[in-house]
Amino acid sequence: MIYLDHNATTPVDPAVAERMAWFLREHFGNPSSIYPIGRKVKELMNEARERVAGSLGVDRGEIFFTGSGTESDNFAIFGTFDAAPEKNEFVTSAIEHPAVIEAAKALEKRGVKVTYLPVDKYGTVGLDDFRSALTPKTGLVSVMHANNEIGTIQPIDEIVRIAHERDVPVHTDAVQSFGKIDLDARKLGIDFLTVSAHKIYGPKGIGALYIRRGANICPFVRGGRQERGLRAGTENTAGIVGFGEAVRVLEEKGRKERSRIEKLAETLKRGVEENIPSARFNGHPENRVKSTLNFAFPGIEAEAILLALATKEIYVSTGSACSEESEEVSHVLQAIGLKPEIARSSIRMSLGRSNAKEDIAVVLRELPEIIKKLRAITAFHPES
Numbered sequence: 001m002i003y004l005d006h007n008a009t010t011p012v013d014p015a016v017a018e019r020m021a022w023f024l025r026e027h028f029g030n031p032s033s034i035y036p037i038g039r040k041v042k043e044l045m046n047e048a049r050e051r052v053a054g055s056l057g058v059d060r061g062e063i064f065f066t067g068s069g070t071e072s073d074n075f076a077i078f079g080t081f082d083a084a085p086e087k088n089e090f091v092t093s094a095i096e097h098p099a100v101i102e103a104a105k106a107l108e109k110r111g112v113k114v115t116y117l118p119v120d121k122y123g124t125v126g127l128d129d130f131r132s133a134l135t136p137k138t139g140l141v142s143v144m145h146a147n148n149e150i151g152t153i154q155p156i157d158e159i160v161r162i163a164h165e166r167d168v169p170v171h172t173d174a175v176q177s178f179g180k181i182d183l184d185a186r187k188l189g190i191d192f193l194t195v196s197a198h199k200i201y202g203p204k205g206i207g208a209l210y211i212r213r214g215a216n217i218c219p220f221v222r223g224g225r226q227e228r229g230l231r232a233g234t235e236n237t238a239g240i241v242g243f244g245e246a247v248r249v250l251e252e253k254g255r256k257e258r259s260r261i262e263k264l265a266e267t268l269k270r271g272v273e274e275n276i277p278s279a280r281f282n283g284h285p286e287n288r289v290k291s292t293l294n295f296a297f298p299g300i301e302a303e304a305i306l307l308a309l310a311t312k313e314i315y316v317s318t319g320s321a322c323s324e325e326s327e328e329v330s331h332v333l334q335a336i337g338l339k340p341e342i343a344r345s346s347i348r349m350s351l352g353r354s355n356a357k358e359d360i361a362v363v364l365r366e367l368p369e370i371i372k373k374l375r376a377i378t379a380f381h382p383e384s
């Protein structure tokens, strides 16, 4: 199998699986208990918290574990507006993950005015648009760091600088940039930052929210005193330990792997462009997470390409998990100005640790053949 969908999820690193299995076998204590088996779990959890914090350049006390990247996004957004009810405007972008877009829609129903910043043809937010969207009523800005469908990286340092000039807090969804580009939350000066374990070869169902010390936020899940009272519920201890191990592995082999994967992606990109002249690249040519490749094949339905590749055990996606099962067109591809029929012809290939050089050669052999065949059986295509 050739897995080219690492932006959807990543295979669990063997060291992570090993550590979690060990933990589940040996440590069942409740970290809130004061006797030794509880304290030991607390200690292991703190080790993991320390690792996640260290990888973001922040303190252990600023990391809050959640049930997912999605929950972290919701936590940052609702938690901030709950904490400052006098603010009733929210600024975000048109290309956010559904975890942010749907939270924004829910805020709208509560009477919050939401600005969805437009992006240019590469998927980049304009700073002038951003500046003029801020008002004294703005309670929060949430702009993602790297986009999951096209990989475009936003000028988040500039966004933080401009927002902070007006005392507006900033959240970023860094799920797709974590581990792929350099990220230092402290240096960035950001207030809230979301990460998720299963996008970095850790387990599913565990995320974290960085909350800058002193930032104004309300609890998201109410109950016990877990996560310093901000996210109640007995912790997903095995998930947390697995998350910590995934970060350890990332630091051990991350940089070397990163450049290997980026080279493979570059080879694949060039190969597609050379062998399939009708292919159109979606996203920023340079300023993006290099392992994400999104291509349109005008005149062909993406679904047909996905299925044809799947018969060869090559797994890619259309980019957005929510549009996978519906007729809906990707809001990201629409936002960069693609016509619906071009958006519907687009596939995403996201590379990662599971890929070898040979995989790319196979894809470059199969994909052009598939496109040629599909083109032949498609009644209409612009090139005819």
Ligand SMILES: *Cc1c(COP(=O)(O)O)cnc(C)c1O
Residues within 6 Å of the ligand: 007, 008, 067, 068, 069, 070, 071, 097, 099, 144, 146, 147, 148, 173, 175, 176, 196, 197, 198, 199, 205, 206, 207
């Ligand atoms: C995957 C993803 C999420 C959601 O993370 P989960 O842990 O799957 O809930 C949020 N934002 C982005 C950009 C993602 O790629």
